[in-house]
Amino acid sequence: MRIYDETLKSRLMLGTARYPSPQILKQAILASGAEIVTVSLRREAAGERAGQKFWDLIRETGVKVLPNTAGCHSVREAVTTAQMAREVFRTNLVKLEVIGDADTLQPDLFGLVEATRILTEDGFQVLAYTTEDLVAADRLVEAGCRVLMPWGSPIGSARGLNNVYGLRAMRARFPDLTLLVDAGIGVPSHAAQAMELGYDGVLLSSAVALAGNPVTMARGFRLAVEAGRLAFEADPLQPRDMAEASTPVLGQALLGGAVFA
């Protein structure tokens, strides 16, 4: 999977929030096989050192980080957060979130396009958290975005892929662009479905972090993402309305039953 100038073997990106403990987070990252994890920035009091401890833990895993602008509701807030993240995490990558609706955490697509333009011109490599809206996607690409991450369903909802048609249309519109489904994944079958649609990867967080056993679930997602990708590459059988016998009928003995041929 290509993320700007990085080529990754794993097609799974993992969030780092809401794990039961730092140790379980670390084990889950390793079990998932993810090469990129998402991180964030929050206020820190003097002497607190929580940020340093978390940063040390992530570095121990050896994975790359993708800072997000989670919680930002305006272009200015998102741009400033991205600039601060670039300095702290020393990467030009940013998962750009400009949230427009408090209930669904739906991206503000107008603000997203504007922030993408500003950040791209400033040398950032933007991974845009967006919807399946094709017009917004066109604008994001025009603004210099090379990785689009449409939602499967609202963040943390575990509803899976709400709009398979829309996601399929987006894949068809941008055959060469890196596309990941981000948000709303609940179980590995959701991730496999996204991969079967031809998405380059998935980004998920709560589905692993809030599972009863995050480490086992991380492994489940790893296998599902691999299985879904293999299915896509193997050109799957298309659904049909009626049965088609899988066992050849040619040469079948006539033993008194009905013949349907």
Added chain:
Amino acid sequence: MRIILNGEPAEVSAATLAAALDELGYGEGPFATALNHDFVPAGERRERQLAEGDAIEIIAPMQGG
């Protein structure tokens, strides 16, 4: 002078952002700063003068989704 530090009132005598960070006890740790909603790169903190009522934000790595 009175400033706003991470949304809370605070008192500093330092004249620059860098000096205020020292005075407030922020060490070398990984963090980034903003002054009145604008990012201030680490290399510019020594030149950035503070004024009464300035809002400083200091943010550090945290778990994210």
